[in-house]
Amino acid sequence: MATCKYDWPEAGGRELVGKRIDRIDGPEKASGRAKYTYDTHRPGLLIAKLLTCPYAHAKIKSIDISPAQSLPGVKAVLVIQDAGSEIQWAGDEIVAVAAVNEDIAEDARRRIKVEYEQLPHLVREEDLERAQANGRTKPAGEETVGDPNKAFQDPDVVISKGFYGIPVITHCCLEAHGNVAEWTDAKTLKTWSSTQNVSGLPGQIGAGLRRQKVNVDDSNIETVCQYIGGGFGSKVFSRPWGIVAAQLAKMAGKPVKLMLDRDAELEIAGARPSAFAKISVAAKKDGTLAAWDSESWGTGGVGPAGHPPLPYVLQPPNTHWKHTMVAANIGPSRAWRAPNHPQGCLLTMGALDDLAAKLEMDPVEFLMKNVHLAPKLLTKIYSEELQKAAELAEWKKNWHPRGDKTPGHTKRGMGVSLHTWGGRGHTSTCNVIVRPDGSVTVRLGSQDLGTGTRTVIAISVAETFGLPVEAVKVEIGDSKYPPDGASGGSTTVGGVSASTRRGAVDALGELFAAVAPSLGVPPDQLEAHLGLIRVKGDASKSLTWKQACSKLGVKTIQTTGRNPGPCHLNDSGVGGVQIADVSVDTETGQVKVNRMVAAQDCGLIIDLKTAESQVYGALIMGICYSLFEEKIMDETLGQMLNPNMEFYKLAGIGDIGELVVHMMTGPGYDERGVIGLGEPPVISPGAAISNAVANAIGVRVPTLPLTPDRVLAALDKGGLA
Amino acid sequence: MEVVRFTLNGDPVEAGVRAGETLVQTLRERFGLTGTKQGCDLGDCGACTVLFDGEPVLSCLVLAADAEGHSVVTIEGLSNGEELHPVQKAFLDEGAVQCGYCTPGMVLTTTALLDANPDPTEAEIRRALSGNLCRCTGYTKIVRAVRRAAEASRADGRGGE
Ligand code: FES
Ligand code: FES
Secondary structure (H helix, E strand, O other): OOOOOOOOOOHHHOOOOOEOOOOOOHHHHHOOOOOEHHHOOOOOOEEEEEEEOOOOOEEEEEEEOHHHHOOOOEEEEEEOOOOOOEEOOOOOEEEEEEEOOHHHHHHHHHHOEEEEEEOOOOOOOOOHHHHHHOOOEEEEEEEEEOOHHHHHHOOOEEEEEEEEEEOOEOOOOOOOOEEEEEEEEOOEEEEEEOOOOOOOHHHHHHHHHHHOOOOOOHHHEEEEOOEOOOOOOOOOOOOHHHHHHHHHHHHHOOOEEEEOOHHHHHHHOOOEOOEEEEEEEEEEOOOOEEEEEEEEEEOOOOOOOOOOOOOOOOOOOEEEEEEEEEOOOOOOOOOOOOOOHHHHHHHHHHHHHHHHHHOOOOHHHHHHHHHHHOOHHHHHHHHHHHHHHHHHOOHHHHOOOOOOOOOOOEEEEEEEEEEEEOOOOOOEEEEEEEOOOOOEEEEOEOOOOOOOHHHHHHHHHHHHHOOOHHHEEEEOOEOOOOEEOOOOOOOHHHHHHHHHHHHHHHHHHHHHHHHHHHHOOOHHHEEEEOOEEEEOOEEEEEEEHHHHHHOOOOOOEEEEEEEOOOOOOEOOOEEEEEEEEEEEEOOOOOEEEEEEEEEEEOEOOOEHHHHHHHHHHHHHHHHHHHHOOOOOEOOOOOOEOOOOOOOOOOOOHHHOOEEEEEEEOOOOOHHHOEOOOOOHHHOOHHHHHHHHHHHHHOOOOOEOOOOHHHHHHHHHOOOOO | OEEEEEEEOOEEEEEEEOOOOEHHHHHHHHOOOOOOOOOOOOOOOOOOEEEEOOEEEEOOOOEHHHHOOOEEEOHHHOOEOOEOOHHHHHHHHOOOOOOOOOHHHHHHHHHHHHHHOOOOOHHHHHHHOOOOOOOOOOHHHHHHHHHHHHHHHHHOOOOOO
């Protein structure tokens, strides 16, 4: 029995929660009716283009915008960074122009003259010594636990040493970053923004504008985002272009649309920090981990960036890690799905896999042996998931000791990895409205990134009211609604499901109070079930939902639901295990993923269908960064060499093998409440696939992505070839 | 400005277009058909796919002027009012839509595939959709959706069987 009034219904009493339910905005999207920021059109709309800096490091000597200003059709030209400014990456925004159409804006952009003084740059960071010699490094943390020196000297331990790396990649959202800005009067701004942070954006834009001496109150800014073509962490903050569009609109007195071109999108609109590490790790002969030592480094651009958690998940009793940040002249980093975790995971799980190979142990057994070194909460989860994933991947049948000895040039291998994430629901406020005609509306300033936020909200409220999902009208995507947190860090589903559950339970309480007299029982004797408000234990005494709502007379119920709040509706901390099964052609170096298996927990699942979708998508994104993705920087030019979708390669539909997703549900999982899911399943693919390739060819390919040239180079160094 | 006349979602239309204007610009800006998406504008992503005389083309690579006398079908032309086309329905049923930005292109490419080949193998499905990139959904579910749509349209007597 639920013991706290807002608790989720018990397993047997759930009509919708945990079922496979279609996303409610699917028809809008599949029919092309869904309007994304890119699709926003306003009367008199101007198109803006950015002129960016071609150099990785430079000082602006002079800017002449007059040739652009004099071009017919140009309505505003804004210098974003003036003469004297120091520019720290190629692609940084210098001038913006707004014109009556794209062609004229392009033309105007080309006419602007900027003179630069080039300064020395560094855009590649794999070589730490070179970065140090250039004065580009900064200590970013160091920690020692136990006595690693002594532990490594123990004659009874087996030690594995290796080098591992994962490069900078970009977000490459299919809908570029950008926005449309319109001043509806001198003091009131409306923006249509491709954002993960509808409620938070007005404050960011307001602060940015005030810094530029544009006087506006946050309360006079409204941001709208009904549909967004991907964000993955890169669209939480309004970047210069959010402010610039509003400035141009003010100057021109017309609405302005500023969407990034694809090359800018890849150069400046998001980068996941790199991580490289020299790692030593030791275990006793029985496989119990004894010690860890890592020296790692990476870059997130010239500014600060996080560092990978090392060692990841499994903490041997004796550890030492040290991380160095390299200031490289590349576009700034942004949160990329599960910040820092894919890096920490690849480095750690790669090193542990090499150690298991040295110990001649089966890596699944090796991880089983060491799960007690994971946070206490997760040890049981990992044991169950390792078992489940191994079973689904037919590990016992398909795994072999490192190096596939079968003849021929196609080698098959299996690799395993595990990961964790927090994912506690964010702060959320909503209004739940029940009208006398029985209609139900729920409103909050949240956003649906394609993750299923709308659907989850509808399920939470419909479950509470005993109604079908379609009976709930969900209004999100506008900052005029009650504020909800940004969608980042797998916090949305936990947050919005809890606030709307609380709001709906309170609304139902008010409805019960209104109908109790006509059913002749006190309100606490009523329940909502399958479209009825009925007396508990006496189904003959009931009203339909509509009849019940008509008892409200002229009164509309409006409640406010919040997260956090009373009762245990959500939690934090999940575990996941993934297994990759790959084939490697040792003649061409080509890696093919045959199958990926994911066993993932996320507490209580609200919608199984969209939850599984998240995991499928994460596996594919994982295959993308394992095999293809890299922001390739040229040290001579200081520029990105592949700022387009032809050479910044993503997996296509033919590059993906079979994907098997298993959600851990039921007793032991459900009672924890809702936990976020967007980040965790994207963490392990790099390590699982890298380990599988090492298992296939007998040698570690040290850095991702596992491109044919890297695979062949590793084979040359001592694989099976 | 040059005037082009073509058939758009079954209706004869005409529009004045700029020299160098691409079909995706015309569709989105002059006809307000924003279901045709722009992902890259360079022919790399497939988001702008429309049917051109029944064949999938990347409308960011087609000059609007070249549509003269041809038939163009966009995602808006596929559904019959509120009623979705079987391919659209299959995408929803299989959960093959996430952010939805690639969906119109995927759906149109699939429609053309099934018109030409009502019973494609998995390899044929993957080949046909190889030019349509998706950054967020499981391609796995898209393959399943195409299979489901194929079954549905065969059962329906559509697609030439
Ligand atoms: S927008 Fe045409 S292929 Fe990408
Ligand atoms: S569903 Fe988002 S790009 Fe395909």
